[in-house]
Amino acid sequence: MKYDKTPGWLDWYDGPSKPRFKLPPGSVDAHCHVFGPGEQFPFAPERKYTPCDASRDQLFALRDHLGFDKNVIVQATCHGADNSALLDALAHSNSRARGVVTVKRNVTDEQLHAMNAAGVRGVRFNFVKRLVDFTPKDELMEIAARIAPLGWHVVIYFEAVDLPELWDFFTALPTTVVVDHMGRPDVTKPVDGPEFALFMRFMREYPNVWSKVSCPERLSVGGPPALNGEQNAYRDVIPFARQIVETFPDRVLWGTDWPHPNLKNHMPDDGLLVDFIPHIATTSELQRKLLVDNPTRLYWG
């Protein structure tokens, strides 16, 4: 099927630069997506946006260009609970990709086992209201209980202001819990203020909680954007990400978020996004944990 993209849609950056930062061997891009192609893998009727295509081969070409060894592909909401495009990518990855899917309560145990064999290691629960319709918490808790015996984890995506309301649910989850994009802090608020302190408390009090220190391009208010050779991009995000990396070095992950759905004002050069990493993980040991040890343990362990 042919699709019209959401008006104002920004396509991923074609021809990214070669990063100056040399990724350690075995590095994992632990948050990225595939979109379609729509002709082959239709977008979900209930989607809140219609993206450009971003195929598995384009993702794997980016992986090789940037110097990553592996990918973790996360189901994007534009594909709903139809994980076909993601599973196709895993099947063509030579075991160099793992997946995080979206499932509904009616998923069968056979389907879960088949996805496990295909390289799926988690489910994603999305609480960002512009992206998904509401799913009752008892349904999500039932799914979490069913995937726990497989050794899978739950990936959660939410906005910082919603953490107090979601706290009891998140802290009752029976698995490892991985937070997308640091729980989307408002970086115009102080890094030592109450909102971010609550997120730090969440990680401190619950050792099963991990965080992706990803998406500065989405969180930054002041920029400057990762474009035109900029080596000091998204400075307002650095204190937040750095604090998480330095406090919880064994529970952090990093990903490009390619193809960067729903960005409104610019599309980053992914090579320059990689050059952001040494600003938030400032030693080779922190870099190795963030990019190699932690994702390898969680997804290939």
Ligand SMILES: O=C(O)/C=C(\CC(=O)C(=O)O)C(=O)O
């Ligand atoms: O790509 C991301 O992680 C962030 C997204 C999109 C998303 O989560 C989805 O469509 O599933 C966003 O903030 O719009």
